[in-house]
Amino acid sequence: MATDNTRKHDRTVDVLVVGSGGAGLTAAATARAAGLEVLVTEKDSVFGGTTATSGGVIWIPMNRHAQKLGAEIGVSDSIENARLYLENETGQYIDRDRIEAYLASGPVMVDFMERETEVKFHAMEFPDYHSDDEGASTIRSLGTLPYDAGKMGPLMKRLKGELPQTLFMGLALGSSLEMKNFMKAGRSVTAMGFVVKRMIRHFRDLALHGSSQSIVRGRALIARLAKTLDDAGVEIWTDSPATELLTEGGRVTGARLTTPDGVVTIRATYGVVLAAGGYPRDRDRRRENHPGITATMEPVLPVPMTNTGDGSRLAESVGGRWNGHVSTAAAWMPTSKLPGATDFTGVWPHLVDRTKPGFIMVTPDGRRLVNESQNYRDLIPAMLEKFEERGTDVAWLVADARAVKRWGIGFVRPFPIPKGHYLRNGYLKSGRTLEELAQVCGIDGAELTATVERFNGFARAGDDLDFGRGRTKYERHHGDDEHKPSPSLGALEQGPFYAVRIYPGEITSYKGMATDVHARVLGHDDQPIPGLYAVGNDQANVFGGAYPGAGATIGPGMVFGWRAGKHLAEEAGKRLPGVAGETERLAAE
Template sequence: MNVANERHCDVLVIGSGASGLAAAVTAAHQGLDVLVAEKTDQLGGTSAWSGGWLWIPLNPLARAEGIEDSEQAVEAYLRAELGVDALDERQRAFLRHGPEMVEFFQRHTQVQFQSGSRMPDMHDSPGAARGGRSLCALPLDGRRLGPWLQALRPPLDLISLGGMGIAGGSDLAHFLNASRSPRSALYVAGRLLRHWRDRLLHGRGLHLVNGNALVARLLRSALDLGVSLETGTAATRLLQDGQRVVGAELTQDGRNFKVLARRGVVLACGGFPHDRQRIARLFGHEHLSAAPETNTGDGLRLGEAVGAQVAEDLSSSAAWAPVSRVPRGDGRFSGFPHLMERAKPGFIAVTRDGQRFTNEADSYHDFMNALFRATPDGEEPAAWLLCDHPAQRRYGIGWARPFPFPIGRYLHNGYLKKAASLAELAGLCGIDGERLQATVAAFNANAERGMDPEFQRGASAYNRSQGEPLHKPNPSLGALSNGPFYALKLVPGSLGTFAGLRTDASARALDDRGDVIPGLYVVGNDMASVMGGRYPSGGITLGPGMTFGYLAGLELARQEVTPSGSAGQTRRSSPCAAP
């Protein structure tokens, strides 16, 4: 790009995750000139690594399927989950406009969804649903992005097979059953062969799923609408005319320039999962995030510098998840997020005293909150995830893949522990051996009957959905009875952060008096959690993120700003031009 000292556009979006792209696409559809600035060389942020699920109650896909739900049930569920008597204006705006957002993208863009009709809410609170409130993007052929495919952040290498994403539902079921079903084995072989063919010919897989498909569809939509996309372009300062935010200073390839945005600026930088200073102040414990390392809190700092306020009074400051420390070879570690296998038969989690501390099949956020409560003051939270040999070969344990992948490298580098007996395994891990054996014996006896009187694992709809449907009598409970046995250490991590900038129901940033900062919008994890730091269901990050991105785009299209900075009449913008 030939960078001029100054560029002009209607809307500047800083960050390229699903929330920021939703704002960009919506604004561009309304006729505005939009520039998206991404500080890394890859587009998509954490969204491109995610499962890609959105929680949107009463969405049009569920209604088309005839799934029964109601506004009263949804509000009752949220009130119970959030511990409030009434929903606030942002929560009401999310529920009211979420289905509208889905309808907009389905009707006017390349973003197409599929229903999560069998994905239940995470808790059996009043108003909970057994399915129909979640959806995700349909898979996409990467060739539809053309040369922009190479700029799309690939799936997270730790949890993908050589860069190949695996979707939930039938796709994942085939991979888990490949050693048991000839049909599934044939399906998996075909997927792997196509993936490696695509990597050989195109440098990456072309069958895009999950969050990769969502971001790809948003990118295709943005390109169709003429949105300008700039990678390797970081924002260093917001520009103001009086109180109004009118653009930003950006840097690209060591050169600085200004972008003046007639309508406003949208912060969508992905929160602060790798801002070590803010983490140390808010978390108080070790933290190994599964988000990209470049998500260092830029949006929060930019907003604070012009008077925006970070909400730190939330139930949780992050979307907690247990992670295991994967050695990278340079003395550092990456965090493998344990989202799935904990709920499968043949797994159990204990602290160093050899005792269970929670329902292993509960959500990742609940699992970590339980570990925090179980950790004595002054100690770093940690737990051990254990399984027997059939469970490891069937489901894998963390980074150690299931059959037919060998596990020698994981044992050699210390990531995974293996022993012929539980007592020996306890010695390797520093766990109380006698208590561990007693814990597993009691767990096994109850699991054989499909019961967990201690933590009720497998009792909730969410627990059962995360288990193994072919396993009886309880899909989430199975004894650890066939050695050798395996273990790995779990430490605190997150999928993203919740403490963000305060906004109103139109995603406009607020100052310390609760007044709107003109021209500044905040979406995604830069926005304070709409759920107050709680985690009622899967998709409560991307669902509100895209909804408020959509609302920000609409609000920006309503605003007309004269050169003096005062609001005028709405009009369609003329094309952006650099002088």
């Protein structure tokens, strides 16, 4: 069993992986499965990266789980459909070679990981993010099965935790079934019974083990990958950022790390894989690459504080080419923050509340600004456009008492969890009437009242004539299927009324290093830099800045992490178990 307790010293390995998220650990596991000696180094004091705090979902068209689910529910799909959908998604930013590599390798990667590692997935019926576009499907996303903490041993102490703000009394909700039951607990005896049983198991785990023994979502994906590596003798060095790449004759041959034991030189015989999480917290890079106020504002992000663009800086230092040819700079996410928040633990990603009946978003002029139920990647560009048009940088998520009781709002949990703390600290604003709420928030009260009256008319009729909210399969999926006539539209009628300020946040950056189909970093001459790879958010987004479906960041991270590991193995004259080199089948066949 590999540990991180021994003194770190200069050494030579076959492959060095910089970063311990899903992309980096997939590259490491793939190379190790081919028999290569691998070392993983991580800047943070815990391993897991952004993946560990994510949903652990990957978007892989035509994977075997999807095909089985499709047969069961009568939904068909094909690589041709996926290709058409991605052509529409990426538009002028399409990179056909990498798209084809992604489509071909995705299903192969899934089979390989489930065969050769601890990783296990499950099918999800989840609409693509532009669900009504040609080629879209509902069966391309895969979730990660929970993992038993008891199997982790000493690794558990260094496994990154879930976002603490999203936990309920220390419990992370794994499945959509758990989420639905916890949301309904305040109004359903059956749901409350489910929650009570689940909490009893959770408290038993706390008493016996000090934490829940069910690792879920993105953390389960990381746990499964880390356990695979640990069993294979691969070390993950934490608190050990890479600060310099080593080169000989134009080839990257290793890196220098700053470790608790001092500066250590690692020689990498076949290559270095950069998987350091992109640049969402690099203020200089943001000023150069982000649009509107996101270029200069203090970022309000639920991502690790260590994602400061290290991978890109390392790659550029040896001649790597930056690729900003994408439709948008980031995978956007509407967020809110607690007063005085200083890191990601004080930031809430608004995935659920804004898509439910009884919520709208407005600017200080009292007018709506976006389709609140659209996917999060599209919502922020629309929000930034209205900010510029209206001369503001403020938006509010507004709801009535009924909606907040049913769904919560940001950090505020649904009934029966008290919300007084958030009213007292100023995170949650309230007013007995819309006019009173408007006064508290600095919103035009007359216009807000008129906006809500107009929206309420749309809600009762079941059709949003201003923004078309609730018209797509994706938006209806994220609404409330018990609400009529539209699962997405609900009138704001019952006071008191509540509001939380919304910021243009993100879950990762999309611009990054130019890479080829094997994830090799390209130089300014568009030729691969020997021995250097970039995966995950250190490489420019394969979808050209688009977000086709749930899992469209971790999916590419794992696919190109796998392709990097596979190419490194072939460079060493080895083959992956069960994978026939470059003769792997095209998923279309």
